[in-house]
Amino acid sequence: MALRIVDTHCHLEQPEYQQDLEEVLQRAHHSGVVMITSAIHVQDYERTLGIAREHDDVYAAFGLDPIESKHHEGARTAIRMSAGKLVAVGETGLDHYMVRDHNERDLQERAFRSLIELAIELRLPIQVHSRSAGAKALEVLRSENAESVHMHAFDGKASLAAAASRDLGYYFSIPTSVTHSPQKMKLAKAVDIDRLLLETDSPVLSADRNSRNEPANVWIALREVSRILGREEEELRRIVLENTLRIYPAVGLRKSSREENPEHSS
Numbered sequence: 682m683a684l685r686i687v688d689t690h691c692h693l694e695q696p697e698y699q700q701d702l703e704e705v706l707q708r709a710h711h712s713g714v715v716m717i718t719s720a721i722h723v724q725d726y727e728r729t730l731g732i733a734r735e736h737d738d739v740y741a742a743f744g745l746d747p748i749e750s751k752h753h754e755g756a757r758t759a760i761r762m763s764a765g766k767l768v769a770v771g772e773t774g775l776d777h778y779m780v781r782d783h784n785e786r787d788l789q790e791r792a793f794r795s796l797i798e799l800a801i802e803l804r805l806p807i808q809v810h811s812r813s814a815g816a817k818a819l820e821v822l823r824s825e826n827a828e829s830v831h832m833h834a835f836d837g838k839a840s841l842a843a844a845a846s847r848d849l850g851y852y853f854s855i856p857t858s859v860t861h862s863p864q865k866m867k868l869a870k871a872v873d874i875d876r877l878l879l880e881t882d883s884p885v886l887s888a889d890r891n892s893r894n895e896p897a898n899v900w901i902a903l904r905e906v907s908r909i910l911g912r913e914e915e916e917l918r919r920i921v922l923e924n925t926l927r928i929y930p931a932v933g934l935r936k937s938s939r940e941e942n943p944e945h946s947s
Contacts, residue, residue, distance in 0.1 A: 685713035686918060687925045687932060688899040689854050690772065690808060690833045690880035693718040693732050693739065694725045697884035697893055702732070709896040710738055715932060716896045719772050719808060721746040723755050730766060740932055742769035742808060745796065747776040750785075753792035757799055768931045770800035771808025772833050775821070778813035790821060797825045806928050808833050819845055829928060834882050836864060839871035846876035852928050854878035857894060857902045858886040859909070869906045878928075879903055879921055 688709070693716065698705055709716060719742040720729035726743050733741040743763060745756040760770055773796045775789050800807040806829040811818035815837020822830055830851040835842055845851040853872045857880075859865040869877070879902045881887075887894035888901045903921070907914045926933045 684715060684922065684926075684933065686715070686879070686899060686903065686922060687929070688714050688716045688881050688883070688896040689831065689878045689925060689929070690856075691716055691718050691883040691896050692721070693883070693896075694720050694728045695884055705895045705897075706736055706739070710736075712897045712900060714738070714896050714899055716740065717742055717768060717929065717932070719744050719769070721772060722749065723752055723759060726759050726763070730763065733766070740768045740929075742767055742771055744769075744771035744773040744808060744810075745792065747774055747789045747793070747810060748779055750789045750792035753795055757795060760796075760799060761803070764803045764805065767805060768929050769806045769808050769831070770796055770803070771806075771831070772810040773807070774810035775814035775818050776810060776812045777817070790817075793818070793821055794825055797822065797827050800829070801825070801827065805829070806831055810834075812836060815841055819849075819851075822851070823849065831878065831928060833880060834858075834865075834886060835868060839864075839867040842868055843871040843873070846871075846873040850876065852876045852878050852924065854880040855902055855906050856880050856882045856886040857888045857898050857905075858882075859902055859905045860888040861890065866909055869909050874910070874920060875924060877906070877921055878925055879906070 715738045717740045720726050721744050729741050733739045743760045774793050808831045832853045834856045835853050842853050855869045879899050881894050881899050883894040907917045
């Protein structure tokens, strides 16, 4: 089956899928969706690798929930050891919505900088969480000279995204919640179209607020963004797929060859 669309950010290891993960993956497979699944807790890394190992259309990323920044040294070690099996570092970053204490925010920033440096060293893209901290996250990324950057579900000002996509070449993924989020609608319009990606952030950010999300729903994001931009769905699908393979070239390669000759190993 030809590569058609990529859900660039989901969380297949989450407990919401414990009972029916295989069915979820089958629905994604039959609808032509390839997935990048991001583990954000160190204890979930092995499970994430196992899911990716057992399914040809799933690729793994290791990151760290900003709330768990005190574990960043352990995350660094595990990421380095598994670098050849990963397509990204992340998600990782800053969360000023959940964390108000300034000492904890400083710890988040130190952990974020540490993982940016590691991603650069390993020549891997970094997926960035920046909840209520969009401007600060972009400032940190710029100061660390990060280049291969994927801002996931960015909730900051559309003007910041426009500048970062245009001037810095950062990529921004639009989630399925664009169907009901005015902020995500503005984001879709603001981002340079050559830096536009799609995601579900499954199991959250569903198009239906009352339902669990899943990767097959990435087509909903495509349809809605096509409507917002006034583009044909097939035209936009091709553009977004080209963008995705530019930042995640490993997704376009056979897994066996990538893992036998990992380009990003240290």
